[in-house]
Amino acid sequence: MALTSDRGWQFRQPSVIPGFGLALGVTLSWLTLIVLIPLSGLAWRSSSLGWQTFWSLAADPRTVHALWISFGCAFLAALVNVVFGVLLAWVLVRYRFPGRRIIDAMVDLPFALPTAVAGIALTTLYAPNGWIGAHLAPLGIKIAFTPWGIVMALIFVGLPFVVRTVQPIMEEIDREVEEAAATLGANRFQTVSRILLPGLLPAVLTGFALALARGVGEYGSVIFIAGNLPYVSEIAPLLIVIRLEEFNYPAATAIAALMLMISFAMLLVINLIQAWSRRRYGYGA
Numbered sequence: 437m438a439l440t441s442d443r444g445w446q447f448r449q450p451s452v453i454p455g456f457g458l459a460l461g462v463t464l465s466w467l468t469l470i471v472l473i474p475l476s477g478l479a480w481r482s483s484s485l486g487w488q489t490f491w492s493l494a495a496d497p498r499t500v501h502a503l504w505i506s507f508g509c510a511f512l513a514a515l516v517n518v519v520f521g522v523l524l525a526w527v528l529v530r531y532r533f534p535g536r537r538i539i540d541a542m543v544d545l546p547f548a549l550p551t552a553v554a555g556i557a558l559t560t561l562y563a564p565n566g567w568i569g570a571h572l573a574p575l576g577i578k579i580a581f582t583p584w585g586i587v588m589a590l591i592f593v594g595l596p597f598v599v600r601t602v603q604p605i606m607e608e609i610d611r612e613v614e615e616a617a618a619t620l621g622a623n624r625f626q627t628v629s630r631i632l633l634p635g636l637l638p639a640v641l642t643g644f645a646l647a648l649a650r651g652v653g654e655y656g657s658v659i660f661i662a663g664n665l666p667y668v669s670e671i672a673p674l675l676i677v678i679r680l681e682e683f684n685y686p687a688a689t690a691i692a693a694l695m696l697m698i699s700f701a702m703l704l705v706i707n708l709i710q711a712w713s714r715r716r717y718g719y720g721a
Contacts, residue, residue: 478692478693479696481689482692485686485689485690489686490693493686493690494690494691494693494694498667498670499672499675499690502671502674502691503672503694505586505669505671506671508583509583509590510590510647510648510650510652510654511648511651512587513587513651514594514647514648515644517594517598517644518640518643518647520595521595521598521643524595524599525598526606528543528599528603529603529607530606543595544596546594546595546596551654552660554589554656554657555657555660555661556660558585558589558592558657558660559585559660559661562585562588562661563580563581566580579661580661580663581663581665581669582662582663582669583662583668585662585663586658586661588661589657589661590650590657593650593651593654594646594647595647597646598644598647599643601640601642601643601646602640602643605639606636606639609635609636613631614627614631634713638714641706645706648702649703652695652699655671655673655674655677658671658673659674672691675691676688676691
């Protein structure tokens with residue numbers, strides 16, 4: 437029986453499958469062991485530094501620039517992945533053409549490919565003497581060993597998150613909805629903006645959040661193509677490793693705590709927008 441209060445709201449829906457208490461207990465225990473305890477240790481270690489020491493370490497110009505590079509490049513790469521990831525998912529869902537299954541399988545390659553291999557491959561392509569970089573160099577365009585190289589690496593590793601998040605939702609949208617909109621006089625832009633995008637918005641935001649989170653914490657594919665120059669193309673995860681190698685544990689802890697706080701705030705905002713879009717358009721309620 438479902439538990440109810442005097443106000444009439446239901447604590448949980450009754451289910452034909454027993455074991456709610458056991459499943460919830462195992463879930464919370466596993467979450468605590470794997471996620472909450474390590475994060476609590478980081479928070480405790482940061483608080484032990486004292487606010488003055490913590491903010492003095494956090495305000496270091498090199499730290500600020502590394503955080504700006506990490507989050508800025510990850511945000512830009514996630515935006516690019518949203519545009520082209522949705523487009524790629526649309527092509528895979530709506531069209532049938534030779535080689536479609538091969539392209540569909542290639543989307544998952546960044547999941548299976550070691551990040552170091554991806555970084556080396558991208559550096560080989562976009563270096564000034566690489567296959568693509570050699571053609572860009574005469575135009576004054578430099579990708580490798582700059583923040584643009586970081587963006588390219590993060591686009592590579594983040595694209596599958598958007599495609600695989602949007603693709604199942606797009607498959608559930610019936611073609612008859614589009615045909616009905618066209619029958620009622622809607623043009624292609626109105627069909628996309630008023631019929632398709634509202635239903636896809638929660639999935640798009642989820643894919644964006646996953647690509648952003650992956651990009652912020654990415655290390656292996658970035659360090660090869662970034663050049664790792666302080667105040668130019670040095671990312672925050674690399675700076676943490678450098679501080680650890682210098683045995684400067686307080687500085688490494690401060691950078692990690694800042695990354696945790698900024699990441700949590702950004703993902704919280706995205707989840708709030710996602711929840712609003714679900715209520716606004718009535719999807720996933």
